[in-house]
Structure formats: structure tokens, C-alpha cells
Amino acid sequence: MSSRKISSESFSSVGSDCLESPDDNAECPFSRAFWNGRSPAEARAEDGSEQKHALEKYPYLNSQTDNQTDISGILQCTAAIVGVGFPTLRERFGEEFFGLCLEENERVLRALGGNLQDFFNGFDALLEHARTSYGRRASSESASFLCKDTEENRDDEEGGRTLLLHCFNPDPTVGVAMPGLIRAAARRIYQAEVQVEEAPPTRLRAVNEDGEISDQSTPSSSPSPPTFSAPSCLSFLIREVRIASPSAASPASSSSSPRQLSRSPMDLRIGLSTFCRAFPFHLIVGPNMEVLQVGVGLKNVGEVIRKPHRTQSFSDSFQIVSPRIPCSFQNILLRLSTPFTIRTRPDPSALESREKVMELKGQMIHLPESNSIMFLGSPRVDRLDGLDGLMGRGLHLSDIPIHDATRDVILVGEQAKAQDGLKKRMDKLKATLERTHRALEEEKRRTVELLYSIFPGHVAQRLWQGLPVQAKKFDDVTMLFSDIVGFTAVCEHCTPMQVISMLNELYTRFDYQCGVLDVYKIETIGDAYCVAAGLHRKCVCHAKPIALMALKMIELSEEVLTPDGKPIKLRIGIHSGSVLAGVVGVKMPRYCLFGNNVTLASKFESGSEPRRINVSPSTY
Known part of the structure; x- marks a missing residue:
């Protein structure tokens, strides 16, 4: 329902009040006229036969219809009711x-x-x-x-x-x-x-x-x-x-009254040839739709110029595209205020002429002096076709009058095509930049993950930000060193690829277990595997995860076989104490542990036995 306010004197209010039901207490201005001089209160107490008679007399009062042809009937009923x-x-x-x-x-x-x-x-x-x-x-x-x-x-x-x-x-x-x-x-x-x-x-x-x-x-x-x-x-x-x-x-x-102008052809200040050049896309037809005159721009289309020896019909060279009406003098006169679009007819015998079909849009003007009709228009060139569409119809910019806005439309179309091309190149460059940015972000993510896997979190963050990392002393750290028993003998009897494959299978399982127990892997040197707890994250009971890691390493080593088919045997040493940790190197930085306790942990590993864990008194 429209929210527009309607005054009490508007048409909408005239017809609405007369349809009040007698059950309503309020009395509208037209209620007595509708109910035969009685008020709604008087009609309420009486029989509804007269109401029924009124509805039979005026059926539109009791119908809900959207049919527009009923508008006249509704108005007639309303006029009879209100006395208007x-x-x-x-x-x-x-x-x-x-x-x-x-x-x-x-x-x-x-x-x-x-x-x-x-x-x-x-x-x-x-x-x-x-x-x-x-x-x-x-x-x-x-x-x-x-x-x-x-x-x-x-x-x-x-x-x-x-x-x-x-x-x-x-x-x-x-x-x-x-x-x-x-x-x-x-x-x-x-x-x-x-x-x-x-x-x-x-x-x-x-x-x-x-x-x-x-x-x-x-x-x-x-x-x-x-x-x-x-x-x-x-x-x-x-x-x-x-x-x-x-x-x-x-x-x-x-x-301005046209009677003030002369109707004599002698008083015309423009010649026929000048008029045809000034309006090259005009034509004049007579009462029988014969072509009487054409502009210079239309002389090379249709059959107007190819058969100059006889009178040409409008339908031989042109057809009306819009409005869709039969091509006749009288029908055009009835549509003088409608924009017309006409199209040239190609020569059936010439294949190249079919590509030069031209549409012209303009208006029809009645010429009562000669009882004829003049079409005054311009070539209809799509803005997106531009110069290609113009030349495809056998025309050039010079063929279009300077005063004609079609020139501007064509040039604006060329400018729009250039802008569209630039926009497409910019969109393509933008898409390339977005792909590069996504690839760069992915590489950045991988680099950060790699840094955090090699270094402790606080060290990796400073390295990523390009900040120097100062060496730091840790008072309570538990270290684990492991060694493969008989590794030198295994290397003598196996190829390097077999040794590398064996170590990769073993250390992959150890790395996964480090993540499960939240211990920090320091480094691997040959067959030596070093981990620590209380280093990357402060922990009160740092010895417990190291002990669990040692037990798990013994268990996992038995699942991996040497190239000659024997289970791997480990010896492990564990020691707790203070260490000094820091980053060594710039191009290939390494996080290293220094101190006497590091040496002691290595010695506890050297003094251990196959498939045994040597725990220092400080750790115990």
C-alpha cells in the first residue's frame, strides 16, 4: 500500500467513504446517499434486503478485481452513488x-x-x-x-x-x-x-x-x-x-507562428545540392512511397543509385525496423511523433553489399507543401563497434556531418574501447599480483614454520624480525644424548643410501615423538640424536618428559632394522644442569648448547650400555 498522503479533496477519498459498512459507528459524508437517506445507525437495526438490492444494482461494490477494463464501470457506479x-x-x-x-x-x-x-x-x-x-x-x-x-x-x-x-x-x-x-x-x-x-x-x-x-x-x-x-x-x-x-x-x-514564414520555394535560401550535403542521410518519399530525394550519404546504398532511370519505391531500398508498422504513407503520418529506425536492403547479386547494411535512426517529418514525408536521421552505429563498425558499412567520419552527434558517439566508443583494453590489462596485472602475493604468503608461512621447527619460539621470532639473538643461560635443563651401537660397522658393510634411509626412518619416528612429549630437538650429528627439556619452554619437572622420551626411543629403535636385517640398538645418557644457549652463524644459523653439563650428558651416553639408559644423579 502506498504511503503517499492524499488530501480530503482528492479523488481517492471521494470513492472510499461511500463504501462504509452500516456496522461502523462513524458516519461518512456519503453514507446517507448510499443508504437511501438513512444513517448507518438506522440501517443497522433494519433488514438487509435493501443492502442486497444495492449490491445487485452496483456489483462493483462487492467485487475485488484488478481488470483495468472495469475502471469505467467502477467510476460509473461511484458517480451514481455519490450523485456526481x-x-x-x-x-x-x-x-x-x-x-x-x-x-x-x-x-x-x-x-x-x-x-x-x-x-x-x-x-x-x-x-x-x-x-x-x-x-x-x-x-x-x-x-x-x-x-x-x-x-x-x-x-x-x-x-x-x-x-x-x-x-x-x-x-x-x-x-x-x-x-x-x-x-x-x-x-x-x-x-x-x-x-x-x-x-x-x-x-x-x-x-x-x-x-x-x-x-x-x-x-x-x-x-x-x-x-x-x-x-x-x-x-x-x-x-x-x-x-x-x-x-x-x-x-x-x-x-512563433509558421504563418510568418514564406511558403514560396523562390524564397528558400538553400539549394537542393547544398541541402543534400548538409543532411546526407535524409530521404523524401511521396504519397505512394516513391523515393523523391535522397542525401549524398544514401546514394551508395540500396537500389536508389543503381537504377536511376526509373522511380524507386521505398520498400525496394529500405525497410522500417521500428516501429513495426506496415510501410505506407498513411501509417507513417499517424506516427510522426515516434522515432523511426530504417534499414537499407542489400543487393542480392552482390555479396559484399550484404556486409554494408546500414541502420538509420531519426524522425519522419510531414511536408504539406509537396504532400510528402521526409526522413531525417543518422547512421545507427553501436558504441562498441566504433570505427570498425562505421567502415564496415562503407562510411568514414567525413561522411557524417560535423553537427551530427554520431561522430561523438563513435569517438567516445573508441575511447571506451581503449579504456576497456586498459582495464582488462590492469585486471590481468592485478590477478597476477594477487597470485604472486598468495604464493609469497605461502612461502612466508613455510619459512616461519621452518624457523619454529628449528629454533625455540622466542628465538625464531627474533630471527624472523631480523633482530639479534643474545645468548642466554638456563639453570634447569635436562639433556638426552643417544648413539647407535655398532654404527661404524654398519656403515662399512652398507651403501651410503642404505644408511641414510635407515637413519631417516628412525629419526622420523623420533621427531614425531618429540612433538608428542613436547621436548626440543637440538641436533643430529651422524648417529647421535640430542634432545632437551626446559629449554624452549620453562618447565618445573623437565626430567620426566626426557625419561619418557628415552624409553620411547628404545622401543622405536627395535622396530627399525639395519640393512643386514638386525634391530637397531641404542645407548642413551641423561643429565640435568645449567647450560648456555645461543645462535651461532648468520647464513646458516644453528642453536647450540654450551657448558660443562653438556659434556657430562655426552659422557653419560658414552658410558651407557646397548638398550640401556644411563641417568645421572642430578637428573634422578
Whole structure:
């Protein structure tokens, strides 16, 4: 439901109050008229037979329909109920209808024309733009307006003018609302008061697709018609009553009268050849749609120039693309305010001419002096086609007049193509940079993980930040040293690859167990494997995880066999004490332990026995 506020005098409030139910306590202004002079309170106590009779008499009061053809019937019922004449209510409906349109599209409607005649003649271009936006084209059944001066356009006492408005194929709702719509447009946009009445039947001849001439008549005016149907053409006489400002020009039509200009061809200040060069894409057709004159830009298309010895028909060289109407003189006259798009017909015998089919968009202008129609247009070149599309049609920029905006459209299209190409290159470069950035972030993540796997956390963080790492003394650290018994003899009887494979299998299991028990692996030198606890993370009972690690190493070593098929035998030594730890080297930094306790731990390992763990008294 719209949130728009409607005044008490608007059309919407006139019809709503009369439909109040007699069960409501509040009495509306039209309730007595509807309930035969009784108030709702009086009607509440009586039998509802009269209510039923009223609903049978006015069926629209009890129906909910969205059919637009019922608008006239609803208005007639409402007019009978409230005691208002149908023309008056119809006019108020049109005014309210225009108010809704103006509220939503005020800027566009005010910009259509400088006077009422141009306002309605500009509607077709607006409708054509709306159809194009939705991928449709105008046809002979599409709505259209044509507003022109009457043949006997005499000013009345107040200086007003009279216009004749033809509305072709109107929507049922618009047809009902037209009188009020015209008055509201004149009052709210041009501050003028006009009188609107339906014109007497006017015979408008149109040629159908079969070439037969059909007549379209405007409906005759009647004060209160029993029914209202939307014919194919409605005509209205618009008489101006007054002008808001005495010094202002008439808003009904143009201020300059064409009667002030000469109608003699001798007074024309431009020659035929000059006119054809100034407007190279124009053509003039006669009443039988024969081509009488073409501009220099059209002389190389179609069959106009290839057969100059005989009169050419418009249909031989051109076809109407939009609006989709039969090609006839009368049909074009009925669509003078509609933008036209025509297309050249290629020569069937020339293959290259099929690639030079050209579309032109412009307007049809009636030439009453010679009873002919002039098409004045420009080549329709897609902005994305640019110069390629222009030259593909056998044209050059010099063929388009300087005053024609088509030049700007083509050049803007070329600029847009260059910008699109630059944008695509920028997007491609951006995608490459994003891929490089993701790869760099992945390498960064791997580097950080590698640093944290080699060094303790606080040391790895300072190395990543490029900060120096100072040596640090740790008071309570438990160290484990292990050695493979008979490793030298194994190396003598095996290849280096076999030895490396054996050590890799063994140390991989040890590394996994270091992560499980949260102990720090210091280094591996040959067959020596060194770990420590209380170094990378402060721990009170650092000896316990080292003892568990030693037991697990003995267990895991029995699962790995030497190349000659024997289980590996380890001897392990454990010692606790203070050590000094620091990073040694720049290109290949190593985290090393120094101190007497490190030497003692190594000696405890040397003094151990196969598959035994030698624990120092300090650790125990």
C-alpha cells in the first residue's frame, strides 16, 4: 500500500467513504446517499434486503478485481452513488492519475516539452526509450500520441489556442483518464487552464499489412455514457482558457507562428545540392512511397543509385525496423511523433553489399507543401563497434556531418574501447599480483614454520624480525644424548643410501615423538640424536618428559632394522644442569648448547650400555 498522503479533496477519498459498512459507528459524508437517506445507525437495526438490492444494482461494490477494463464501470457506479456526474468524476480520476505519475517522474515529465503540444508529441520518444530498455520495439498496436494545431486555430478572447490530440491504442485506464490527465498536465506543468472535450468522429485512414485501407474513428463525446470502451484512437480538443502570466508565451503550442514564414520555394535560401550535403542521410518519399530525394550519404546504398532511370519505391531500398508498422504513407503520418529506425536492403547479386547494411535512426517529418514525408536521421552505429563498425558499412567520419552527434558517439566508443583494453590489462596485472602475493604468503608461512621447527619460539621470532639473538643461560635443563651401537660397522658393510634411509626412518619416528612429549630437538650429528627439556619452554619437572622420551626411543629403535636385517640398538645418557644457549652463524644459523653439563650428558651416553639408559644423579 502506498504511503503517499492524499488530501480530503482528492479523488481517492471521494470513492472510499461511500463504501462504509452500516456496522461502523462513524458516519461518512456519503453514507446517507448510499443508504437511501438513512444513517448507518438506522440501517443497522433494519433488514438487509435493501443492502442486497444495492449490491445487485452496483456489483462493483462487492467485487475485488484488478481488470483495468472495469475502471469505467467502477467510476460509473461511484458517480451514481455519490450523485456526481460521470464526466466530472472521470476528470478527477485523470487528475489524480497524473498526480501519481508526476510524483514518481516529475523531472522527466517537466523536461518533455516547452509547451503542451510538444509535451504530448515528446511522449512517443519516451515510450520508445522505455521499450528499448526492455528489448521491445514499437508496433502498430503500441500506444502513441499526436498533437497538432487545428485547421481553424483561431485565438479566443483571452488569447488561447486550440490543439487536437490523437491518442492511438490507449490503455483502458489511460483512455478513461485522458481528459483529467490533459487538464492536470496543463495546470501543474505549464500553469495554464484548458478545456478538454472529446472531438467528433474523425476519419483516420491507415493501411494494414495486407495493403487494405481501414478507417479509425474517434469516439463521439457524450455527457454520461452508459459504457466506455477504449477504441483504437481517441481524439480530444484542447482549448486554452487563460495564461498564468500575460507576458508569457502560450503554453499550448509554440510561440512563433509558421504563418510568418514564406511558403514560396523562390524564397528558400538553400539549394537542393547544398541541402543534400548538409543532411546526407535524409530521404523524401511521396504519397505512394516513391523515393523523391535522397542525401549524398544514401546514394551508395540500396537500389536508389543503381537504377536511376526509373522511380524507386521505398520498400525496394529500405525497410522500417521500428516501429513495426506496415510501410505506407498513411501509417507513417499517424506516427510522426515516434522515432523511426530504417534499414537499407542489400543487393542480392552482390555479396559484399550484404556486409554494408546500414541502420538509420531519426524522425519522419510531414511536408504539406509537396504532400510528402521526409526522413531525417543518422547512421545507427553501436558504441562498441566504433570505427570498425562505421567502415564496415562503407562510411568514414567525413561522411557524417560535423553537427551530427554520431561522430561523438563513435569517438567516445573508441575511447571506451581503449579504456576497456586498459582495464582488462590492469585486471590481468592485478590477478597476477594477487597470485604472486598468495604464493609469497605461502612461502612466508613455510619459512616461519621452518624457523619454529628449528629454533625455540622466542628465538625464531627474533630471527624472523631480523633482530639479534643474545645468548642466554638456563639453570634447569635436562639433556638426552643417544648413539647407535655398532654404527661404524654398519656403515662399512652398507651403501651410503642404505644408511641414510635407515637413519631417516628412525629419526622420523623420533621427531614425531618429540612433538608428542613436547621436548626440543637440538641436533643430529651422524648417529647421535640430542634432545632437551626446559629449554624452549620453562618447565618445573623437565626430567620426566626426557625419561619418557628415552624409553620411547628404545622401543622405536627395535622396530627399525639395519640393512643386514638386525634391530637397531641404542645407548642413551641423561643429565640435568645449567647450560648456555645461543645462535651461532648468520647464513646458516644453528642453536647450540654450551657448558660443562653438556659434556657430562655426552659422557653419560658414552658410558651407557646397548638398550640401556644411563641417568645421572642430578637428573634422578
